[in-house]
Amino acid sequence: xxxxxxxxxxxxxxxxAPRLNFWRIQYGNLxxxxxxxxxxxxxxxxxxxEPIHWKNIADDQDSFRSALLSQxxxxxxxxxxxxxxxxxxxxxxxxxxxxxxxxxxxxPVLDKALExxxxxxxxxxxxxxxxxxxxxxxxxxAYARDFEAECLGVARIALASTKDIPEAVGPMRLP
Numbered sequence: 001x002x003x004x005x006x007x008x009x010x011x012x013x014x015x016x017a018p019r020l021n022f023w024r025i026q027y028g029n030l031x032x033x034x035x036x037x038x039x040x041x042x043x044x045x046x047x048x049x050e051p052i053h054w055k056n057i058a059d060d061q062d063s064f065r066s067a068l069l070s071q072x073x074x075x076x077x078x079x080x081x082x083x084x085x086x087x088x089x090x091x092x093x094x095x096x097x098x099x100x101x102x103x104x105x106x107x108p109v110l111d112k113a114l115e116x117x118x119x120x121x122x123x124x125x126x127x128x129x130x131x132x133x134x135x136x137x138x139x140x141x142a143y144a145r146d147f148e149a150e151c152l153g154v155a156r157i158a159l160a161s162t163k164d165i166p167e168a169v170g171p172m173r174l175p
Contacts, residue, residue, distance in 0.1 A: 001037030002117050004030045005110045006144055010151035015159045020167055023159065031107060032094035038113045039090045041120050042083065054120060057127075064123065071119045072112055082112050118144070 008030035011023070018024055045055040058064035069079055089108050090096075121140045128135055137143040 001034050001041075002114065002121075002140070002144060003147060004034040004037065005114045005117075006148040007151045007155075008034065008110070010148050011155045011159070013152055014155040018159065020162055020165060021169065022162070031110070032089075034110055034113060035086055035089050035094050035108055038086055038117065039095075042116060043087055043090065054123075057124065067123075068116060068119050072115055074112070086113065114144075 008027060011018075011027055011030070015023070018027070040050060040052055041054055043053070044050055045053045047053075047056050050056065054064060054068075055061055065076075069076060072079070074082070085108050093104060118140055121135075125135045125140075
């Protein structure tokens with residue numbers, strides 16, 4: 001999820017409104033995958049179907065929740081609103097098709113998803129460190145900075161190399 005968010009962010013920085021459907025589809029796919037993966041960690045907490053959900057890995061859920069909200073600098077109510085937005089996008093747009101859904105007018109912003117994923121990773125890293133194990137990378141935030149910078153360089157080259165390709169098919173519109 002972290003890499004999908006960072007790649008999407010790098011692409012958006014390189015060109016926030018790409019002309020070709022090829023790129024718009026890639027941007028949308030990265031969003032959908034990031035939301036689906038985020039929901040594995042923070043969506044539904046069914047222990048059988050979502051064993052890596054935070055509630056299934058944190059021994060002290062109250063402490064984890066408090067630390068997460070503090071890290072994100074949000075209230076429990078803000079978290080619930082964000083959680084609903086992410087879950088709604090997953091349920092109605094990314095993972096399932098609901099024919100009753102309305103036209104998509106807003107998309108989740110992934111900043112809180114990224115920060116909560118960092119928090120989750122650092123929590124897991126700390127827990128397994130107590131057992132004498134390690135989980136690379138040692139510094140997820142440094143890795144993320146380096147990965148995003150690399151993606152931005154590649155994105156600029158890739159987008160520039162397709163700037164003169166004409167759009168031959170156009171977008172597909174559902175009835």
